[in-house]
Amino acid sequence: xxxxxxxxxxxGDVVHTLPSLAALRKHFPDAxxxxxxxxAAADLICGHPHLDRVLVSGRKTWLRRVxxxxxxxxxxxxxxxxxxxxxxxxxxxxxxxxxxxxxxxVFLSGGRRRLGYDSMQEMSGLxxxxxxxxxxxxHAVDRYLDFVAYLGGRxxxxxxxxxxGEENRKRIDLLLKRAGIRPGGDFVAVSPEALWPTKLWDxxxxxxxxxxxxxxxxxxxxxxxxxxxxxxxxxxxMKETYADLAGRTTLRDLAELYRRARVVVTTDSGPMHIAAAxxxxxxxxxxxxxxxxxxxxxxxxxxxxxxxxxxxCFSRRCDHKTCMGGISVEEVFAAIQxxxx
Numbered sequence: 001x002x003x004x005x006x007x008x009x010x011x012g013d014v015v016h017t018l019p020s021l022a023a024l025r026k027h028f029p030d031a032x033x034x035x036x037x038x039x040a041a042a043d044l045i046c047g048h049p050h051l052d053r054v055l056v057s058g059r060k061t062w063l064r065r066v067x068x069x070x071x072x073x074x075x076x077x078x079x080x081x082x083x084x085x086x087x088x089x090x091x092x093x094x095x096x097x098x099x100x101x102x103x104x105x106v107f108l109s110g111g112r113r114r115l116g117y118d119s120m121q122e123m124s125g126l127x128x129x130x131x132x133x134x135x136x137x138x139h140a141v142d143r144y145l146d147f148v149a150y151l152g153g154r155x156x157x158x159x160x161x162x163x164x165g166e167e168n169r170k171r172i173d174l175l176l177k178r179a180g181i182r183p184g185g186d187f188v189a190v191s192p193e194a195l196w197p198t199k200l201w202d203x204x205x206x207x208x209x210x211x212x213x214x215x216x217x218x219x220x221x222x223x224x225x226x227x228x229x230x231x232x233x234x235x236x237x238m239k240e241t242y243a244d245l246a247g248r249t250t251l252r253d254l255a256e257l258y259r260r261a262r263v264v265v266t267t268d269s270g271p272m273h274i275a276a277a278x279x280x281x282x283x284x285x286x287x288x289x290x291x292x293x294x295x296x297x298x299x300x301x302x303x304x305x306x307x308x309x310x311x312x313c314f315s316r317r318c319d320h321k322t323c324m325g326g327i328s329v330e331e332v333f334a335a336i337q338x339x340x341x
Contacts, residue, residue: 001031007096011270025050027153043251103127160277179243187220191271207237214240287323
């Protein structure tokens with residue numbers, strides 16, 4: 001049996017799909033399972049023991065190059081991706097993504113059964129021939145597992161396996177040593193980034209929080225993120241010492257780093273889900289989104305969110321940003337203390 005999972009992005013969404021991958025592997029132990037994913041999240045699943053193949057789409061890179069007038073390379077790479085996609089007759093294709101870009105891949109795969117939700121967006125449902133109801137009251141992890149339950153598989157166990165290797169462990173050993181943190185030493189990791197402007201917390205408050213952690217709890221603070229420039233406003237405002245690993249880790253490096261942290265403080269972002277997946281307690285700052293649907297999965301996490309009439313609005317733009325602006329340094333610090341205890 002040949003199975004194709006289509007979940008292209010983003011980082012958190014790919015993490016949410018990992019338990020479904022594990023459940024599919026248990027239900028179809030002899031199946032050949034492929035996963036189509038975009039470059040930004042591919043590091044989370046390349047080399048995964050439950051996968052036989054990973055098909056990496058460079059869609060965003062291709063579009064940027066085409067916009068710059070470079071057509072030959074994107075055309076060649078997209079044709080190669082399409083050939084790899086179609087070189088195996090799929091018995092089952094599952095669209096976990098539910099957007100037009102995933103629907104096109106589902107259709108081009110030529111899969112015999114093309115399964116998705118009955119509420120697919122951007123007309124992506126037109127590419128399916130089999131649908132199940134989508135229960136938006138559930139967390140994304142449990143919604144995705146509904147596909148496995150529909151196929152007859154068990155969904156009671158939730159396995160979040162990120163394929164961290166020895167090279168990732170050695171790299172984190174080295175980075176922590178350079179940061180002055182002894183092997184096995186405690187620290188708090190902070191991830192201030194978010195894709196949506198409405199999910200961001202004030203840099204000055206992040207800086208004040210980091211100073212409270214370092215000065216009040218006597219714990220080292222490690223700043224993390226994909227972009228070194230994103231943590232610069234925080235660094236400039238901090239008074240206490242810190243370690244800055246932003247832009248210096250892969251996703252698997254980050255998973256290993258977070259696994260060793262006592263607590264990870266994040267906005268609603270991919271790093272939040274990575275931290276929860278490796279079993280570390282998370283203090284998550286939420287604004288325009290719903291933690292019941294996309295919050296840190298599992299027990300022991302703490303979510304801070306203002307109760308407002310307009311929230312959750314799921315909007316990327318806002319003129320007042322009252323939800324995130326209403327979160328104080330004191331309550332986040334108290335949540336960290338609670339998580340540590």
